[in-house]
Amino acid sequence: MxxxxxxxxxxxxxxxxxxxxxxxxxxxxxxxxxxxxxxxxxxxxxxxxxxxxxxxxxxxxxxxxxxxxxxxxxxxxxxxxxxxxxxxxxxxxxxxxxxxxxxxxxxxxxxxxxxxxxxxxxxxxxxxxxxxxxxxxxxxxxxxxxxxxxxxxxxxxxxxxxxxxxxxxxxxxxxxxxxxxxxxxxxxxxxxxxxxVLDIFGFEDYENNSFEQFCINFANERLQHYFNQHIFKLEQEEYRAEGISWHNIDYIDNTGCINLISKKPTALLHLLDEESNFPQASNQTLLDKFKRQHEGNGYIEFPAVMEPAFIIRHYAGKVKYGVKDFREKNTDHxxxxxxxxxxxxxxxxxxxxxxxDPPATFRWAVLRAFFRAMVAFREAGKRHIHRKSGHDAAAPCAVLCSVDSFSFLHHPVHQRSLEILQRCKEEKYSKTAFPTIPLSPHFHATVRGNRRGEVDQQHQTR
Structure with missing residues (x-):
């Protein structure tokens, strides 16, 4: 963006x-x-x-x-x-x-x-x-x-x-x-x-909308889809799996709009890229290609009068876009x-x-390599712990310990909330893993840690 x-x-x-x-x-x-x-x-x-x-x-x-x-x-x-x-x-x-x-x-x-x-x-x-x-x-x-x-x-x-x-x-x-x-x-x-830095505009609908509003509103569609997936769909699936009683929440599924804009090979962005590479292309040829590929699609409309524009039905409402300068702005480099x-x-x-500049390029490459290596080592360490333990009980603890490193959680209220969340996760994983996984010192350490986060010698020898 x-x-x-x-x-x-x-x-x-x-x-x-x-x-x-x-x-x-x-x-x-x-x-x-x-x-x-x-x-x-x-x-x-x-x-x-x-x-x-x-x-x-x-x-x-x-x-x-x-x-x-x-x-x-x-x-x-x-x-x-x-x-x-x-x-x-x-x-x-x-x-x-x-x-x-x-x-x-x-x-x-x-x-x-x-x-x-x-x-x-x-x-x-x-x-x-x-x-x-x-x-x-x-x-x-x-x-x-x-x-x-x-x-x-x-x-x-x-x-x-x-x-x-x-x-x-x-x-x-x-x-x-x-x-x-x-x-x-x-x-x-x-x-x-x-x-x-996430520098993004809100949903935009002006009197004259062009390529900028098209890209901005598409980004908002993606954010709305992410919100739908993680707040509504996945949460309700988890409630259903755990047998929790709740009232089903209806939400607008905007997958069709996202597919219209970005799903190849007939997505609007893909067709726009094709037209941008044709020397003889024009605004009318771009609009005609949109009509041929998506006639009958419920997420796109075309004005009844002869107008170089198209209308997309977004989750927030319909927006009319003028195709003027779409191709030029798409190749703006x-x-x-x-x-x-x-x-x-x-x-x-x-x-x-x-x-x-060779020194500048070298410094950037070294720093990027550092970040990649650091992430790779940490991921490898997590996989090693997972294989060694033989179960997923360590996963929530590892995540919570990582989150605990952030300074804003050192506030007493945040720290208390984190401790409650950690206890709930330990309880949940203990109940699911206890009947099937042999007892081990690592499992005891997860269930019966003392106040200092350590396991006393007595539990380690059992």
Whole structure:
């Protein structure tokens, strides 16, 4: 969902403002000197529903600086982050126009912005201009340079900005997790501190819905399906298996809607990918393919009048989506020309974000390998305990001990709830396993542990 969220950052049709961090730059004279910022920023001005006093923004920026310092971001690193954000904002200020003497060629209306973006990204201005106005195509024995059309150039510019912002966001989260690592993470009893960010919009239904709302609402369908499975279906099955009397709870099963969107080979997303790869495809051909494959499906409808749109019956209600720009947004990524431009940057930070800086790539690979190895060792240890014990009685205890490592459970109320839950689990597994499993010291330890969580010598010898 990262790409979807980043797409929404620069969608002027949405009422949500852009990320608040971008608003913190303008009122700061210090930042304006360092980052070459001006008051007119296109990506900010698109969202005019966000108004905060300058003093509040200054205070928020100071708090941000302090928070970044607390998790280990040095002043030089913070400056690099803000410089890249500034480059993204300036990139959005670039405007295009058609050349008067050639209809299929474009030019930049405000070339004075290029030196600023070039300086912040540390790339050559000539290469930046070429990457934003033309695309290079390799054929047999020759290299073609084709100018972008007016709409294509804007898409390429925004794709570059979105990709940089997305890469920076992932890098910041990665660095924070790395800063919170404990030196004893390799030990089984060590606490692991990390953060996970779930940045997702709620269910959306506007007057004009497009690809962004389609992806967001699909994500909400998946979350609702997960909720249905684990709160309603599985819980009721467990009640039924244990003979507990309860009133059956009816819920809306949205499996059909999810299959419509994501189940291959006829899912809407799969058909969209196919149409995105056809050079001669259009909005109408995409809509016709939807109609042919899903005519009669109760989860999708098509307007009676000739309208380039379709309607999906979500769990929260019907939503009409216009197919305009579906294909373009589905293939919204940086072209190889833009990637090559950023790879040529003299800034090691930007090269690291692009994943081509050897030391940066090595560090990322080592840390990823560490996490994979740690998880593999822990899973192997659990399987070994399971095989050695010969039953599942240790499973709930292992899970509960793992949960107990979290600091929020050290509160007396939480600790007491955890102890009650553990006793109930021990009771349940003891009753089911006792008649069939031979008595063993491990089984005695589960049933008759003392207050210190130990088994006295008398029980071990029995």
């Amino acid at each position: 990262c790409r979807v969220c980043v797409c929404c950052v620069w969608n002027a049709a949405l009422p949500n403002p852009n990320p608040h961090l971008l608003y913190l730059f303008n009122p700061l004279q210090m930042t304006k000197k360092v980052l070459r910022l001006h008051w007119e920023i296109y990506y900010e001005s698109e969202a005019d529903c966000f108004t905060v006093e300058g003093e509040d923004l200054k205070h928020d920026f100071e708090r941000l600086q302090l928070a970044m310092e607390m998790v280990g971001f040095l002043p030089a690193t913070r400056k690099q982050i803000f410089s890249l954000l500034s480059a993204i904002l300036h990139l959005g200020n670039i405007r295009y126009k058609k050349k008067t003497y050639r209809d299929d060629s474009i030019d930049i209306c405000n070339p004075e912005v290029l030196p600023t973006v070039s300086e912040l990204l540390e790339v050559k201005e000539e290469m930046l201009f070429e990457a934003l106005t033309t695309r290079k195509t390799m054929t047999v024995g020759e290299r073609l340079i084709v100018p972008y059309k007016l709409a294509e150039a804007g898409t390429v510019r925004d794709s570059m900005a979105k990709s940089l912002y997305s890469a920076l966001f992932d890098w910041i989260v990665f660095r924070i997790n790395h800063a919170l690592l404990n030196n004893r993470d390799l030990e089984e009893s060590a606490k692991i501190f990390s953060i996970g 940086m072209r190889p020309d833009i990637v090559a431009l950023l790879k040529s940057s003299k800034n090691a930070f930007i090269c690291g974000l692009m994943g081509i």
